[in-house]
Amino acid sequence: MSRYDFRRGYECPRCEADTNVFRDPATGTYGWVCPVEGCRAVGFGFGSRRLARVGLREYRERFGTRGCGSR
Numbered sequence: 001m002s003r004y005d006f007r008r009g010y011e012c013p014r015c016e017a018d019t020n021v022f023r024d025p026a027t028g029t030y031g032w033v034c035p036v037e038g039c040r041a042v043g044f045g046f047g048s049r050r051l052a053r054v055g056l057r058e059y060r061e062r063f064g065t066r067g068c069g070s071r
């Protein structure tokens with residue numbers, strides 16, 4: 001079970017690949033970004049890794065309700 005290993009990143013809400021979690025030294029905030037080319041899902045400006053996880057979940061919910069194919 002690696003569900004609680006926050007250092008390895010999160011699952012991308014769009015393609016479920018492993019995202020990269022980073023910390024922005026300029027603002028002291030956390031974010032995540034999907035490394036998959038063509039996906040470009042990203043979130044940033046979170047106050048902690050936990051908030052980044054919450055933000056990722058919200059991203060997934062937003063994306064899920066909108067559905068695919070809008071572009």
Ligand SMILES: [Zn+2]
Pocket residue numbers: 012013014015016017034035036039040041
């Ligand atoms: Zn992705």
